[in-house]
Amino acid sequence: MGKINSYSGADAGGVALESNSYEHWRVPVSRRFVEPVAELGRQWPLRPTIIRVSDAEDRLIEQDQVVCHREEDEEENEEDRDHVTAIDESRLEYRAEGNANIVMAVQGSRYVLRLRKTDVARSDGKDSPIDLVRFIKYTRVMASLFSEHFVPELKLGRVETYDLDAFNKKLVQFRPVTRLDKEIRVRDGILYPDVAFLPAKLGPYGGGRQRDNFVESCTDYGQDARSLPSSTYCVEIKPKQGWSFLDGNYAEEEEPFPNCDSLALPELAGTSGGKCRFCLFQYLKLQRKTIGTISKYCPLDLFSGKPLRMLRAIKGLIGAPQNNFKLTKNGRIVYDETREKCMLNRVLKEIFQRDQQNKERRKTIFMNLIKETLLKDYSVNEANSDRTLLTIRKDRKKKDKNLIHERTCSPINYQFLPENCALKQIQDVQLLVKSNLTTVQPDKLRKHEYVDELYEKCVDCGEDCNNTSIDSRRRLSHFVEQYLSPEERYQLGATALDCSIMITFRRLADREEESLPAVAQRHIISIEGIKFLTNVTITDLDPKTLQHVQRKYLGQLRESAVAYREFLSKIKR
Numbered sequence: 001m002g003k004i005n006s007y008s009g010a011d012a013g014g015v016a017l018e019s020n021s022y023e024h025w026r027v028p029v030s031r032r033f034v035e036p037v038a039e040l041g042r043q044w045p046l047r048p049t050i051i052r053v054s055d056a057e058d059r060l061i062e063q064d065q066v067v068c069h070r071e072e073d074e075e076e077n078e079e080d081r082d083h084v085t086a087i088d089e090s091r092l093e094y095r096a097e098g099n100a101n102i103v104m105a106v107q108g109s110r111y112v113l114r115l116r117k118t119d120v121a122r123s124d125g126k127d128s129p130i131d132l133v134r135f136i137k138y139t140r141v142m143a144s145l146f147s148e149h150f151v152p153e154l155k156l157g158r159v160e161t162y163d164l165d166a167f168n169k170k171l172v173q174f175r176p177v178t179r180l181d182k183e184i185r186v187r188d189g190i191l192y193p194d195v196a197f198l199p200a201k202l203g204p205y206g207g208g209r210q211r212d213n214f215v216e217s218c219t220d221y222g223q224d225a226r227s228l229p230s231s232t233y234c235v236e237i238k239p240k241q242g243w244s245f246l247d248g249n250y251a252e253e254e255e256p257f258p259n260c261d262s263l264a265l266p267e268l269a270g271t272s273g274g275k276c277r278f279c280l281f282q283y284l285k286l287q288r289k290t291i292g293t294i295s296k297y298c299p300l301d302l303f304s305g306k307p308l309r310m311l312r313a314i315k316g317l318i319g320a321p322q323n324n325f326k327l328t329k330n331g332r333i334v335y336d337e338t339r340e341k342c343m344l345n346r347v348l349k350e351i352f353q354r355d356q357q358n359k360e361r362r363k364t365i366f367m368n369l370i371k372e373t374l375l376k377d378y379s380v381n382e383a384n385s386d387r388t389l390l391t392i393r394k395d396r397k398k399k400d401k402n403l404i405h406e407r408t409c410s411p412i413n414y415q416f417l418p419e420n421c422a423l424k425q426i427q428d429v430q431l432l433v434k435s436n437l438t439t440v441q442p443d444k445l446r447k448h449e450y451v452d453e454l455y456e457k458c459v460d461c462g463e464d465c466n467n468t469s470i471d472s473r474r475r476l477s478h479f480v481e482q483y484l485s486p487e488e489r490y491q492l493g494a495t496a497l498d499c500s501i502m503i504t505f506r507r508l509a510d511r512e513e514e515s516l517p518a519v520a521q522r523h524i525i526s527i528e529g530i531k532f533l534t535n536v537t538i539t540d541l542d543p544k545t546l547q548h549v550q551r552k553y554l555g556q557l558r559e560s561a562v563a564y565r566e567f568l569s570k571i572k573r
Contacts, residue, residue: 085191087113089161094174095196096333098323100542102171102184105331106157110197113157115189117182132156132188135543137455142495142541144458145476146425149378150538157191159184176338195502195537196234196331202523202533204515233351235370235503236326237317238540240278242303242427243434247411274408276300280560287563295320300409303427305416307371311392314367318344351507355530364391365527372525373503373534377420383513383524383531402571422501422536428476432493433553436486442546445487451543454491457483494544494553502537 092104095112104113136154143151161167168183193199278299285291297316301309317325320337327335327347335344348362357365372387414431417424461479480489508531513524516533525532545551 084156084158084188086158086160087191089159089167092159094171095331096326097175097179102175105194105196106191110194110200111155111157112192112194112196113159113189114192115159115184116186118185120181120183132190134451135190138451138495138543139541141454141458142429142492144462144479145429145492145496146422146538147378147420150422150425150536151541152193152195152537155191157189159187159189161187192539193537194331195504195535195539196328197232198504198506198533198535201517202520202535204512204517230351230507230509231330232504232506233347234328234331234505236328237370237501237503238324238498239302239423239426239501240299240324241276241433241497242299242412242423242430243414244276244300244409244411245434246274246409247414275564276409277557277560279409280564281556283564283567284556284560286567291322293320294404295322295324296404297324298409300412302374303417303423304410304412305375305418305423307390308392309410310371310374311367311390314370315392318363318367352530360394364389365530368527369505369525369532369534370503372527373505373536374423374501375418375421376525376534376536377418378522378536379420381521383521383526386526386529389528405568405571422538426496426499426501426538429496430493432480432489433497434493436490436493437549437553439486440490440549441487442549444485445491445546450488450491450546454484454488457488490549491544491546494548495541498540498542498544499538500540502539503534504537505532505534507532 087106091107091109092113093107095103095105097103097117099117101114101116104115105111106113133156136156139151139154143153159167164184164187171184172180276298278297282291282294286294295316296319297313299313301313301316304310319341321335322337325336326333327344329347329350333339334347345359345363348359348366352362352365368387368389371390376382414427417427458479461475461483465475465478484492505525508524513531516524520533523534525534
């Protein structure tokens with residue numbers, strides 16, 4: 001019979017089981033077994049459970065381990081959500097890593113496990129289970145500030161391994177040499193839905209046999225392989241701070257946002273005042289030799305809501321990805337800061353292989369797709385709304401290279417972004433930093449307990465809103481104004497400053513749209529007749545340190561301004 005992978009369904013006639021090779025069985029069992037197995041199928045995703053199937057006379061039919069999957073729209077109780085899922089190390093595959101975490105794909109599932117890294121010199125782990133529980137609580141508070149479909153539910157996971165040293169040695173061959181100063185010293189981590197792939201609810205097939213049936217139906221109509229479902233791609237963008245101190249106060253706050261004068265930062269006076277925080281920080285990174293060139297990307301262009309400015313920002317990200325832009329294909333990184341630009345051209349050629357498009361046009365369509373996804377309201381069906389392709393001028397090769405350093409970052413109007421798009425919602429939360437920066441007192445927050453208190457306030461606010469007519473987007477202002485202190489507001493805003501946007505997409509086959517469920521229609525973007533199934537996820541919603549405002553934000557801003565002015569003085573000599 002083989003390894004049982006998931007429970008499919010149960011009724012009076014038997015139990016349906018599915019293996020990891022997508023084979024199906026219907027096992028005749030007694031009625032007394034149907035309800036317990038049906039309940040098993042509703043358990044939290046990826047919970048390993050030993051299932052014993054017997055007939056009416058209690059004769060053993062099959063006994064094996066089953067990994068049950070819950071439908072995404074089913075409710076779950078608090079006990080299920082905080083359950084720790086054991087994952088055998090043999091199922092983990094290295095995906096990527098940043099400065100603080102390693103991400104491992106869980107084979108045979110739609111999940112990834114994020115494990116905290118620790119300096120090799122340290123002998124103990126950094127996170128305890130209670131720290132991770134608080135992390136999940138904090139993420140749930142952050143999730144309440146966005147539309148529900150933008151932030152997935154997180155779970156606790158644990159690596160089942162007897163030897164962490166051996167586990168780390170296996171990973172060395174996949175990891176960048178520059179990251180080997182840290183390793184995994186704890187078994188507990190956070191389990192995320194794998195956003196490198198589209199959610200199952202958006203697809204016409206869930207795997208194996210159903211997909212084969214779809215392929216066969218296409219073949220029966222004489223279609224070639226180019227009409228079949230394509231690969232899935234995912235763009236990761238770290239947008240960074242989408243506002244500046246020079247922006248006009250276009251919102252309806254009773255008090256204006258603070259400006260540079262009230263921050264007591266003389267380093268920002270004069271020339272450096274025209275650069276946004278991200279663009280200033282580029283010069284500090286260049287001084288520290290963590291980057292080799294200055295990026296042309298400016299977050300203010302991306303958050304402006306102006307199509308041509310957004311395209312300019314996306315082009316800047318693609319041209320100098322640094323750690324702010326990555327592209328994966330079926331879960332594998334195919335373009336980032338470590339890869340040549342020709343790799344991106346190769347991937348775009350695969351996406352548009354059935355079209356007679358030149359290299360520049362393929363790149364333009366790709367950039368427009370990113371722009372449209374960032375601006376999309378996923379509560380509206382726009383499947384039949386075809387977007388016009390916008391183009392931007394190519395940079396002149398003989399252009400003065402010093403102009404990028406002297407260029408100022410154009411202030412933005414916060415009203416141009418559509419209300420329900422991902423960028424607007426991120427910007428709204430980021431502005432909590434701007435409105436509380438001059439009044440925040442980090443010492444008022446206790447090191448760990450503030451997360452518990454913040455979570456309780458979020459629960460209370462949710463109950464309050466459920467008993468009133470407050471809509472989901474007005475909950476942000478209600479929660480912030482009625483429940484939070486300036487310090488708590490700043491913490492949430494600081495998290496949004498460093499979040500990531502994951503844009504997952506797949507080009508639709510010619511007849512595939514007809515087979516998609518109704519919910520998927522709201523996820524379709526059409527650009528000059530080319531249709532894509534898309535999804536947006538907001539990730540990296542980690543809590544920041546309590547001293548973020550003084551040590552990192554203001555300190556880094558001050559150092560960046562000094563580095564920029566020193567750079568200008570050198571090129572003018």
